[in-house]
Amino acid sequence: MTKSANTMWGGRFAAGPDAIMEAINASIGYDRRLAPQDIAGSRAHAAMLAATGIISDNDAKAIREGLLTVLSEIETGDFPFSTALEDIHMNVEARLRDLIGEPAGRLHTARSRNDQVAVDFRLWVRDQCDQADEALAALCRALLAQAEAGADWVMPGFTHLQTAQPVTWGHHMLAYVEMFARDRSRFADARARMNTSPLGAAALAGTSFPIDRQMTATALGFDRPMSNSLDAVADRDFALEFLASASICAMHLSRLAEELVIWSSAQFRFVKMSDKWSTGSSIMPQKRNPDAAELIRAKIGRIFGANVALMTVMKGLPLTYSKDMQEDKEQTFDAADNLMLALAAMTGMVADMTAERDNLKAAAAGGFSTATDLADWLVRELGLPFRDAHHVTGSLVAMAEGKDCDLPDLTLADMQSVHDGIRADVFDVLGVENSVASRTSFGGTAPSQVRAQVAHWKEVLK
Numbered sequence: 001m002t003k004s005a006n007t008m009w010g011g012r013f014a015a016g017p018d019a020i021m022e023a024i025n026a027s028i029g030y031d032r033r034l035a036p037q038d039i040a041g042s043r044a045h046a047a048m049l050a051a052t053g054i055i056s057d058n059d060a061k062a063i064r065e066g067l068l069t070v071l072s073e074i075e076t077g078d079f080p081f082s083t084a085l086e087d088i089h090m091n092v093e094a095r096l097r098d099l100i101g102e103p104a105g106r107l108h109t110a111r112s113r114n115d116q117v118a119v120d121f122r123l124w125v126r127d128q129c130d131q132a133d134e135a136l137a138a139l140c141r142a143l144l145a146q147a148e149a150g151a152d153w154v155m156p157g158f159t160h161l162q163t164a165q166p167v168t169w170g171h172h173m174l175a176y177v178e179m180f181a182r183d184r185s186r187f188a189d190a191r192a193r194m195n196t197s198p199l200g201a202a203a204l205a206g207t208s209f210p211i212d213r214q215m216t217a218t219a220l221g222f223d224r225p226m227s228n229s230l231d232a233v234a235d236r237d238f239a240l241e242f243l244a245s246a247s248i249c250a251m252h253l254s255r256l257a258e259e260l261v262i263w264s265s266a267q268f269r270f271v272k273m274s275d276k277w278s279t280g281s282s283i284m285p286q287k288r289n290p291d292a293a294e295l296i297r298a299k300i301g302r303i304f305g306a307n308v309a310l311m312t313v314m315k316g317l318p319l320t321y322s323k324d325m326q327e328d329k330e331q332t333f334d335a336a337d338n339l340m341l342a343l344a345a346m347t348g349m350v351a352d353m354t355a356e357r358d359n360l361k362a363a364a365a366g367g368f369s370t371a372t373d374l375a376d377w378l379v380r381e382l383g384l385p386f387r388d389a390h391h392v393t394g395s396l397v398a399m400a401e402g403k404d405c406d407l408p409d410l411t412l413a414d415m416q417s418v419h420d421g422i423r424a425d426v427f428d429v430l431g432v433e434n435s436v437a438s439r440t441s442f443g444g445t446a447p448s449q450v451r452a453q454v455a456h457w458k459e460v461l462k
């Protein structure tokens with residue numbers, strides 16, 4: 001028996017689709033997530049059709065109320081989703097017809113699934129920008145609390161993961177606040193740019209009905225209708241901007257996650273993760289594994305993958321809509337879900353972790369971390385050119401290495417054997433506390449600078 005043709009568009013078809021055609025064509029398995037946006041868009045459209053006299057007030061009322069019934073059926077899990085009806089748009093409309101009969105058939109006047117899906121997806125992505133913003137603000141607050149507590153806790157700063165110079169814990173935490181704050185601004189920029197309405201572009205060319213696009217745009221919270229109907233149905237750059245912002249954010253998360261993995265290791269012991277954010281090993285009883293940090297570190301893979309996938313889907317598509325574009329949703333959903341999960345997990349870990357202050361300080365003093373302070377002293381106090389001071393300091397580091405001690409453990413006589421101008425007050429700059437306290441340049445690691453930045457961010461994030 002041949003399957004019957006699609007009830008929504010099957011007028012000219014004698015037979016229904018092959019089962020595999022139906023399988024490749026259907027998006028209802030995932031685009032059902034757009035139901036709230038689809039219904040909001042349709043309700044705005046119906047109200048506008050009545051306001052402009054295109055349909056009657058009674059029909060609009062029946063449509064708008066029926067759509068609320070559909071929404072509650074979907075929310076309670078009572079909705080009969082059908083693969084034969086392909087996507088969320090046709091599933092909702094078909095159900096509306098079951099519920100209210102003939103007026104349902106008037107809803108699609110002056111509209112196409114092309115502008116319909118464009119508006120639904122835009123609304124969904126816009127909401128994700130807002131959620132990302134909130135989640136990032138929460139993460140920044142958790143980092144800020146760490147920064148405030150440890151504005152003067154000394155730790156090693158690294159370049160090449162080699163001890164470079166002592167820095168403060170607060171300064172390190174605030175570095176991430178800066179990055180995540182820029183991520184917030186990227187989502188905000190993307191949101192502002194995407195906040196224009198494609199509804200009313202219809203299939204691609206606009207419509208001959210006297211629609212009011214400003215009315216639907218306003219009802220849906222958009223700033224204005226998009227100015228070109230071809231562009232309105234053809235582009236998915238708004239989703240790409242979201243995914244690009246998400247990718248950069250996930251990259252930042254992966255770096256912090258990596259540091260937490262390193263810092264919580266037995267070799268570093270810079271931080272202790274709380275029990276809530278650690279897992280045990282089924283064979284090695286001593287283990288406390290930072291699984292959440294590792295998974296956050298890995299999430300960049302699928303998020304960046306979604307960005308590359310959608311860029312590749314869109315690349316080279318002729319204007320306007322092509323069915324290729326149905327592939328815009330599934331990976332965007334996945335990327336957004338995983339970004340939100342990673343942000344929430346990172347916020348929890350950061351809020352709960354404890355800095356091991358003694359270990360941080362001991363590590364800060366190792367690796368000749370104040371060698372630059374010594375070189376700077378030679379420049380400032382003895383007037384040496386920096387390159388010469390660098391050379392003298394290098395010789396002193398080699399001497400300390402030979403004696404298996406740190407720079408402050410050398411005697412004054414040791415120092416003077418390399419440069420006879422060196423005085424006893426050089427030892428003042430070799431301590432890590434003095435080192436960080438001296439770095440008072442704007443944006444530097446001195447506790448005074450860190451406290452000023454903490455005050456600034458408290459204002460921004462309150």
Ligand code: ARG
Nearest residue numbers: 027087113114117321325326
């Ligand atoms: N499910 C489709 C999508 O996500 C909706 C648009 C279909 N438009 C069309 N002309 N077949 O892209």
